[in-house]
Amino acid sequence: MANMFAKIKWKHFINYIVVAIAMIVFGVMSLTGALSSSTVYLLEKIAIAIILAVSLSVVVGFLGELSLGHAGFMCIGAYLGGKASLLLEPVMGDGFLTLIVSMIVGGAIAALCGAVIGLPALRLKGDYLAIVTLAFGEIVRSIFMNTKKESFGGSLGLETPRYDKDILFIIAFVFVLITLAVLQNLIRSKHGRAITSIRDNEIASKATGINVTKYKLIVFTISSFFAGIAGVLYSFSNYTVQSSKFSYNYSIEILVMVVLGGMGSINGSIIAATLITFLDVKLQTILTGDLAVLQDLFYALVLIILVIYNNAPALKGFRETHNLKVLLDRFRKHSPADRKDDEAKWDRVPTKISMDEVLSVDLQPQTTYTPDKPKKEGK
Amino acid sequence: MEIIETLLNGMSIGSTYAMIALGYTMVYGIAKMLNFAHGDVIMVGGYMLFITMASALSNPIIGLIFAVVVCMILGITIEKIAYKPLRGASPLAVLITAIGVSYLLQSTAQMIFGSAPKMVILLDLGNIEFGGLKVPVYTLITLGCSVVIMLVLSLFVKYTKTGRAMIAVSEDKGAAQLMGINVNGIITITFAIGSALAAFAGFFMLLKSPSLSNTLGAMPGIKAFTAAVIGGIGSIPGAMLGGLLMGVVEAISFKIPVIAPYTDAIEFLILIVILLVRPSGILGRKRREKV
Amino acid sequence: MSTTVLKIENLGISFGGLKAVQDLNLEIKEKQLYGLVGPNGAGKTTVFNMLTGVYKPTTGNFYLDGENLTGKAQDVINQKGIARTFQNIRLFNNMTVIRNVMVGLHNRPEFKCGVFASIFRLPSYYKTEKAMRQKAKEILRIVGLEEERNNLSCNLPYGKQRKLEIARALATNPRLLCLDEPAAGMNPNETADLMDIIKFIRDEFNVTILLIEHDMKFVSGLCDEVTVLNFGTVLAQGKTRDALNDPEVIKAYIGG
Numbered sequence: 066m067a068n069m070f071a072k073i074k075w076k077h078f079i080n081y082i083v084v085a086i087a088m089i090v091f092g093v094m095s096l097t098g099a100l101s102s103s104t105v106y107l108l109e110k111i112a113i114a115i116i117l118a119v120s121l122s123v124v125v126g127f128l129g130e131l132s133l134g135h136a137g138f139m140c141i142g143a144y145l146g147g148k149a150s151l152l153l154e155p156v157m158g159d160g161f162l163t164l165i166v167s168m169i170v171g172g173a174i175a176a177l178c179g180a181v182i183g184l185p186a187l188r189l190k191g192d193y194l195a196i197v198t199l200a201f202g203e204i205v206r207s208i209f210m211n212t213k214k215e216s217f218g219g220s221l222g223l224e225t226p227r228y229d230k231d232i233l234f235i236i237a238f239v240f241v242l243i244t245l246a247v248l249q250n251l252i253r254s255k256h257g258r259a260i261t262s263i264r265d266n267e268i269a270s271k272a273t274g275i276n277v278t279k280y281k282l283i284v285f286t287i288s289s290f291f292a293g294i295a296g297v298l299y300s301f302s303n304y305t306v307q308s309s310k311f312s313y314n315y316s317i318e319i320l321v322m323v324v325l326g327g328m329g330s331i332n333g334s335i336i337a338a339t340l341i342t343f344l345d346v347k348l349q350t351i352l353t354g355d356l357a358v359l360q361d362l363f364y365a366l367v368l369i370i371l372v373i374y375n376n377a378p379a380l381k382g383f384r385e386t387h388n389l390k391v392l393l394d395r396f397r398k399h400s401p402a403d404r405k406d407d408e409a410k411w412d413r414v415p416t417k418i419s420m421d422e423v424l425s426v427d428l429q430p431q432t433t434y435t436p437d438k439p440k441k442e443g444k
Numbered sequence: 445m446e447i448i449e450t451l452l453n454g455m456s457i458g459s460t461y462a463m464i465a466l467g468y469t470m471v472y473g474i475a476k477m478l479n480f481a482h483g484d485v486i487m488v489g490g491y492m493l494f495i496t497m498a499s500a501l502s503n504p505i506i507g508l509i510f511a512v513v514v515c516m517i518l519g520i521t522i523e524k525i526a527y528k529p530l531r532g533a534s535p536l537a538v539l540i541t542a543i544g545v546s547y548l549l550q551s552t553a554q555m556i557f558g559s560a561p562k563m564v565i566l567l568d569l570g571n572i573e574f575g576g577l578k579v580p581v582y583t584l585i586t587l588g589c590s591v592v593i594m595l596v597l598s599l600f601v602k603y604t605k606t607g608r609a610m611i612a613v614s615e616d617k618g619a620a621q622l623m624g625i626n627v628n629g630i631i632t633i634t635f636a637i638g639s640a641l642a643a644f645a646g647f648f649m650l651l652k653s654p655s656l657s658n659t660l661g662a663m664p665g666i667k668a669f670t671a672a673v674i675g676g677i678g679s680i681p682g683a684m685l686g687g688l689l690m691g692v693v694e695a696i697s698f699k700i701p702v703i704a705p706y707t708d709a710i711e712f713l714i715l716i717v718i719l720l721v722r723p724s725g726i727l728g729r730k731r732r733e734k735v
Numbered sequence: 736m737s738t739t740v741l742k743i744e745n746l747g748i749s750f751g752g753l754k755a756v757q758d759l760n761l762e763i764k765e766k767q768l769y770g771l772v773g774p775n776g777a778g779k780t781t782v783f784n785m786l787t788g789v790y791k792p793t794t795g796n797f798y799l800d801g802e803n804l805t806g807k808a809q810d811v812i813n814q815k816g817i818a819r820t821f822q823n824i825r826l827f828n829n830m831t832v833i834r835n836v837m838v839g840l841h842n843r844p845e846f847k848c849g850v851f852a853s854i855f856r857l858p859s860y861y862k863t864e865k866a867m868r869q870k871a872k873e874i875l876r877i878v879g880l881e882e883e884r885n886n887l888s889c890n891l892p893y894g895k896q897r898k899l900e901i902a903r904a905l906a907t908n909p910r911l912l913c914l915d916e917p918a919a920g921m922n923p924n925e926t927a928d929l930m931d932i933i934k935f936i937r938d939e940f941n942v943t944i945l946l947i948e949h950d951m952k953f954v955s956g957l958c959d960e961v962t963v964l965n966f967g968t969v970l971a972q973g974k975t976r977d978a979l980n981d982p983e984v985i986k987a988y989i990g991g
Contacts, residue, residue, distance in 0.1 A: 131536055185720045191535050192478040196669065197719055200712035203666075207709040247854050254853035254860060255841055255867065258830070262838045265827035272787055272821075274813035274842045274907050283850060317543055324540055329829075358559070361551035368544035369526055376537035377529040 077253070080245060080332050084115075088238035095231045105230050109302040111342045112237035113295045116244045118322040118338035119331055120291035123248050125320065126329035127257070128284045129264030131195040133316045134182075135292050137202025138175045140311035142293025144209050144217055146171020147225035147300040159226055164236065168297045175293025176286050178205075183285040187278055190267070199313050209308040222307035225300045237298050244291050249331060251287065260284055261329075321364050324371055445576055450695050456583040456652070458691020459590035463645040464668030465675070465683035466597065467638030473614040473678035474634045477535070480542035481522060483665015484549035485639050489515045489646035490656045491557060494564045504566040504647075511643040519639025520632055528628075546662075553658040561657040564650045582651045593644060594684055597637070601680065606633060614678060663708070667694075670715040676728020685726060690714075737765045738800075740943040741786075741817075741911050745795035747967075748785060755781045756967045759795070763911070763960075766937060769945045770958035770975065774987060777964040779947045780822055783913050786945075787819045788812040799910060814842050816910035820900040820917060822947075828889035832880055832899055835888050836871040839906025846870075871906065877939060878902045878932055894925040898932070905940060912936075914946040918953050930956055955979060963987070 091108055094100050100108075117135065124132045150167035157163045186197045210220055217223050251257055260280050262270040271277055300306040322341050326333030341364075348360055374380060464486065471479045489511040496507030526545050530538045569581035601607035612620040613630045621627050642661075649664065650656060671690040675682025690711060697707045718725065739762050747757040756778040763769045771779050784790045786797060788809040796805040804812050818839075827835050840846055848863040875881045878898045883891060888899055897917055904912055917933070918926045930953065937944055948954045954961060954975065961978045963970040971981040978984065 125536070129534075129536060131539055186716070189719060189723060192539060193673070193719055193723065195539060196478070196666075196673070197716055199666065200670070200715050204709040204712050207706060211705040250854045250856055251850070255837065255846065255848060255863065256850050256853055258834055258838050259841055261830060261834075262827045265829050266825045268789075269821065269825035269827065270838070271809040272789075272813060272819055272825075273839050273903060274810050274818075275838065276810045317547065320540065320543070358551045358554040361547060362555060365544050365548035365551055369541050369548065372537050372541045372544065373526070373529050376533040378532045379529060 077249070080249075080335060081242060084238065084241055084245065084335075088235060088242075091238075092235050095234070102230065105234050106302065107343070107346050108234045109237050109298065110346060111339050112234065112241050113298050113302065114319075114322065114338040114342040115241050115335050116291050116295040116298070117319045118326065118334040119244055119248055120288045120295070121319050122323045122326065122329075122331060122334040123252065123260075124284055124288045125323050126327075126334075127252055127260050127264060128281060130190060130281070131320075132198045132285075132288070133195050133313055133320070134198030134200075134202035134205075135288075135319050136311040136313065136315035137198070137205040138179055138289035138292035139296035139299065139315075140202070140205050140209060140306075140308060141178055142171035142175040142296030143300040143306040143311070144223060144296075144308075145174045146293070146297030147223050147306050148217065150226050150301075151223075154226055159228065161232065163226075164228055164233075164301070168240075168294055171297035172290045172293040175296065176290035179289025179292075180282060180286045183282050187281040187285070199316070202311070202313055202316060206308045206311050218306070220308075222305045223300070224305050227304055228301055233298075233301055237302075240294055240298065244294070245331070245335075247287070248291070252331070256280070256283070264329075318364075321368055324368055328375070446699075448577060449579065450699050451692060452579055452583055452587075454692035454695030455688055456586040456648075456691070457694055458671075458688035459587055459684075460645050460648045460652075460687075461664065461668045461671045461690050462684045462687025463590055463593065463641045463648070464664060465672040465687045466594070466680060467641050468669050469672040469675070469677055469679065469683040470610075470634050471638050472672070474610060475523075475527065475531075475631050477527065477538045478542060478669070479527075479635075479638070480539065480665075481545035481549055482638065482642060483661035483663075483668070484546050484553075485515050485519060485522075485642040486646040486649065486661035486664065487553060487656075487658060488518055488549060489643035490564065490650055490660050491553060491562075492643070493566065493647060493650060494557075494562050494656055497564055497566065507566070508643070508647050511646060512640045515639040515643035515646075516636045519635040519642075523632060523635040528631075550658045550662070557658070559658065561655045563654050564656050565654045566647070566651055569651075582648075586648045586651065589644070589648070593641070594680075597641075598680060606630070610634060667711055670711060673715060673725055674718050676725030679725070679727045682725055682727035737767075739763070740765050740767075740800060741945070742798045742801075743786075743795070744797065746782070746785060746792050746797055747794040748781060748790055748792050754967055756785070756964075757794075759962075759964075759969060761962050761972065763943055763945060765943055766941065767943055767960065768933070768937060768958045769943075770954045770961035771945060771947045771964065772949075772951075772954055772961055772979075773964035773970070776966075778967040779964055780915060781967075782964070783819060783915055783947065786812075786913060787817055813907055813909075816908075817913065818904035818907045818909035818911070819913040820897070820904050820915055822915040822919070824893075824896050824900055826888040826896055826899060826903075828887070830888060831885050832888050832891065833868065833871050833875065833884040835899055835903050836874055836906045837867050839903040840867050840870055841907075843906075843908055874902050874906055877936065878905075879928075894921045894929075897921065898929070901932075901936070905936060905942070908940075909942055912942050912944045914944065914948075916947055916949065918948060918950050926950065926953060933957060951979065 091100065095105065117139065121132065121135050124130055146167045149170040150163050153163045153167060157166070182198075182201050186194060186201075189197060209217055212219055214221065252260070259270070259275045262273065262275060263277055263280060267277060318341075322337040323334050325341070326335070326337035344360070349357070352359055374384065464482065467482050467485075468479060471477065471482070492511035492514045493504070493507040496503070496510050501507075522545055526541050527538065530541060567582075569585070571578050571580050572584070573579075601610060609620070609625045609630050610633070612623065612625055613627055617627055620630075645664070646660070649660065667690055668687065671686035672683045673686070674689060675684070675686030693711060693714065694707055697710055698704050703710065741761075741763040743759055743761045746759040748755050749757075759782060761769075771782060773779055781790065785792045788804075788807055788811070791806045796803055798804065799816055802815065804815055804817070807815070827838060830838070846863045846867050848859050851857075852859050872881060872884065875884055878901060880895060880898055880902060883895065888896065891899060897920070901912075901914065901917065914933075918929055921929060933944060933946075934957070936942060946954075946958070958975050960973060961975050962972045963978055963981070963984045965987045970987055971978040971984050
């Protein structure tokens, strides 16, 4: 038993534990009435942002494709999940069950759209795929904007039922846990390796037998499912859905979270999403009017500087000596000498043939085109 | 009659798109990157016009020259600071940086000029009427100027040494460098030309409707990129064709009440369909990936 | 006596007007080491690209164990049993060495584990994951990279990267292994080592090997038969010694 505990990679579970502890602590606080309604709203927003950022992180950080339509999938989830709960309310009441069913409906329809859009669009990649997802998001927004008032509320937006706030934020956190579980388990499996291999080298990935289209489709579908779920949560949290909220600027905001957290790092995305949402809400009261733009300015600068720092070929050496890991190692009292030792191992692997054997096979220049006898024939 | 008016209007919108699309297509052809911030250079040009018009000079031509110069410097600066360090890095990184630059320009403009739209009345030109046809003068000016600009650009690329060097760089950067072409210089020139065209586009857009805000260039930028893709990215005549097509579709769609609210959606739908059916665009060439 | 693994019939491809390869015919027997040689630009890599589905041939067909694979998708061809390495190394740079090999094991029937089973961590997930790791280690040991297994593949020296690419291709359990200039950029020491490894691999994995190489020493030391290409056409074909001593071939190489 003790052996089993020792074998568990605690590193892999740290994020579940942190999120679960946060959920329990805030849950207890809200039961005792210690949380203000604005804090509850903030917690909901954080949970939604985490789901969005983690699900986009799988597309950008692990598959290596840029999606600028994440807000579009969220928009689909928000409208259809909200509509589903409006339709279900008379039948199933306004309780827990309606909420869960409408969330799944919203997520599933978003996932379906992800798959339908994905199927043909995934023949494209890079800039072209990014622009198609952007176009898709704008189309979705424009369609919902111009719906009739009685169907989806048109430009005024769709009002959604009001659920118990104390339950809603706990449900939001449960969904954060589900998102983490599904996406992390996917990434840390053979399928995750296949997905990462597509990011690292698509040509080699195909040549190694990976069905690239299938995996792109899986990633897009799952990612849009969770974007849809986040959309439904958003519609319940705000009591209303307005399509103007889901413009591509919102997709970019989610992208900032992913990039800030570090590409290919789920924990990073969680931290960045929490931080940015917290700042967003807190700064809303401080930076009013045109000052609010300072925040956008800051994000833009962070985005540019981070990407250049992480990717510029000229900064490779600088990155290797100045990064968080080296900094942390210094705190852990890893002396640089230890690191050198690890690296030195590479030359210690012996090669099978010693030097004089090589010399004996070596041919003189003038005999270059009179080949050796193939050893097998041995004549 | 109304059809001709609509078509003329569409062509003037389209030629503005074409001018923006040229910036996209040239940069894409030579630096192999999608310059997401290109649309926002238009907006900067717009604010430069606003400054000139609000100052003592108050002359649209001086304003235009000022805007062109500032945009060129801006384009070169963006390239040197944000894109050049990433040459050779993954396309994803370049694209994200470009998005960041776009965001940066928009928020800087908002910080300096505020979020309330500014009115920039450059010239009040009125309409021309002949034979029952009522055409706003700015439509004709836009059309005329853009035809001249595109002709000059085509001739420049075809017959000058720099233009031919640009073609060479877009074909094969490495080989061009070996032939003694200053690749960095060519990329800088390309960004300068693209940004100058963006300033012109900003001028024509404000001529049409004088309202100026920090998101002036965002939507037209995306639409112009769409136009560049439709025409075939990297192809100069393709950008013109795509731009005109987009403009005409937009003008017609605005005239039909049922689909008018969906105009943006229709334009993006065209983009998706073109990309799926013929990713290389109408006039583009197919590229084979080297293994 | 032995069975034919790969059969190529009139294979040809043209890009625009340029006939990059034409009328290529060859047959490779089981467990053979076959060489494809020729000057730069002769169309050797193009042949590889056709065999692995990167390009669709304009004429002709090729058969693996009698099955026509012409024009199939790259991943399908790999799953059917043709694996390759690349002239300019293409590794999964941000993954560790062992993970590179594990990607290669992905499609093997014995490591089957669906997306659903992976997400819900069913017992089959733990079983396959462990088995895959074990198998990957075994393959790495054969090419001599076992000690590097937890290093990032981009940090390996050049020669070891080449070996890793071979290990990854081997992991897909191929019938035919296509090696595109496996010895390029290796020092004589490593080259000799590689020759031994290739022979060992052939016997250990029962795999047939088709290789492109510029190093004539390497080719003549390994291959029993070769095809010499020049400007996309076959210049000579047959036993290594005869084909390489063909006056046409020497002329093509030395010029004149």
